Amino acid sequence: MRKFRIATALALAGVLALTGCTVGTQDVDTTSAEGEVRGTLTFQTWNLRATYRDYFEGLIADFEKKYPGTHVKWVDQPAEGYADKISADAAGGTLPDVVNVSPDLVAPLAKARLALDLDSAAPRYRDEYLPSAWRSSRIPGMKGTYAFPWYLNTGPLFYNKRLFRQAGLDPEDPPRTYGELFDDALRMARRSKGRVATLASVPTIEDFGRYGVRLMNRSGTAFTFDEPKGVELLERYKKLYEAGALDAQAFTSTPEQAGRKFMQQSVAMNPGSALDLDKFKKEAPRLYENIGITDAPDNTGRPNMYVQGLMVNAAGRNKATAVAFAHFVTNARNQMAFAHQTTVFPSTRGALETEYFTKQDGTDRTRVRVATAASLEKAVNYTPVLMSDDMKTALQNAVTRAVRGDEPPGKALGSAAKECNRLLEMG
Structure with a gap:
């Protein structure tokens, strides 16, 4: 979280090109995720376990209760070398089913046909998110949106x-x-x-x-x-x-x-x-x-907007469950719950208009939160x-x-x- 504004990929595109991770992915269907929501999937986050372990364990338990027969294995990677870890998994065919990514991390994966196109596979969810946040994981020269928007920030x-x-x-x-x-x-x-x-x-x-x-x-x-x-x-x-x-x-x-x-x-x-x-x-x-x-x-x-998202692995064996889980993590209720524990902001429509983000209570944290939330409605990711x-x-x-x-x-x-x-x- 502390490095949110400056954390970026370590030239992932070049690593993917060198390792030839696109071998075997040309026949992957990146546009659909049909099937029953059940079975096991792997969920990877970026340097979040130490501070937010209870939140994520509760979130996973809620998902497994809502969808009997599902099991989510949560792995959390350190900030150091995160892009290298993703590239190694992509090259080795071990990329998790749902991956925490920033827009610059998802771009090379989308080009390698490893990121599911949500515009095609899950268009029903598009209108739940701020339009600028949904567009943040679109890749120039490609059709589609390649990650669910998750949490946002813009520095006051x-x-x-x-x-x-x-x-x-x-x-x-x-x-x-x-x-x-x-x-x-x-x-x-x-x-x-x-x-x-x-x-x-x-x-x-x-x-x-x-x-x-x-x-x-x-x-x-x-x-x-x-x-x-x-x-x-x-x-x-x-x-x-x-x-x-x-x-x-x-x-x-x-x-x-x-x-x-x-x-x-x-x-x-x-x-x-x-x-x-x-x-x-x-x-x-x-x-x-x-x-x-x-x-x-x-x-x-x-204003400028910093975005984190959740990408669904298009080559995964359980895409229907992965889509359901990525949407569950990023839905309005769960994003709001996460925002209450952090200094980040939800990407769902209407969330920034609630009292939590608009009403002052005299504290410094609220002072900054309200000022920042007011600018996010119009913000875009310039990078x-x-x-x-x-x-x-x-x-x-x-x-x-x-x-x-x-x-x-x-x-x-x-x-x-x-x-x-x-x-x-x-x-």
Whole structure:
């Protein structure tokens, strides 16, 4: 859970290609899951047993009671090496029946004909979920949806109202668009004579998406983030860096290091969670007294959304039971129960409109929960499902060269897009 915002695949597509896991899967029926709901299946989660064991054991017991004759074997894998474990199982024909995946993990499995297409096999469930969440596991260039949406998140953005006031900015009106963000950041840098930066990290692929950059072509065959709007984004970040509005260590800073600078009040804005508010209250009471909560700026009207899903193994021997179980785990009742134990949010329609996600009770956790839930109704997953870690590294390196002034933004982005397209063709 703690790594939810940054956990991604470790180039699973490349591993699948090298191991030749598609051998023997060409005849798999990825479009139907007929049969009786009974028998044994294996359910795999991603680093959840230590904290949520009681919840999942109760969930499984409820399913087995509802469907007599079923048995669910639950396995939980550590976060470290999770993608490698999936690729090894895919190659060896031992992939579990129901697998916890993020969109970037499901993409290579869908291409290898190992992920069941729910649009064809279980279309009756589609309308139970937020449309943007259901679409999150669709793969460019392929028809279908390849995982049930499960839990969602979008990071709230904290800001320091005291620093905003000192810069002559309205502390009750934080920046909503990138234009407002850049203007406010430059003003804060000037007023503080470079002592206060507004941001502590350089833009990622999500920022390009929120800025309004077209990230890939419609067919999903090429990355296009080097278009003029993408170059414009980096040119504006370069100006922030030169003015001291972007922290000097932004190119190498970890989320933890950025968080410390925010707590030290040398950075005015930083993403976080409800757990951070508890930390501010104990370790930085002056910051806590002046904390503001907002959404990350965007030019699209749609915040970014992080998604976890449940994929049904199309090559499994008990697909009917696997579909029933994946739907059971992700139905409205069970997602709401899980949300009450975690800091994540359900992907089912109407859930975010309940009192739990809309009514304040004076506590910090509720304060963040309500603010975050309000943005998820309109949120989308900006990170392309076909973007591997190697591709993200190529983009990150280009961003660093451009913002630091080592290379013109257009040239740097063009090189990154070329490398990402080369890797895409190899996959």
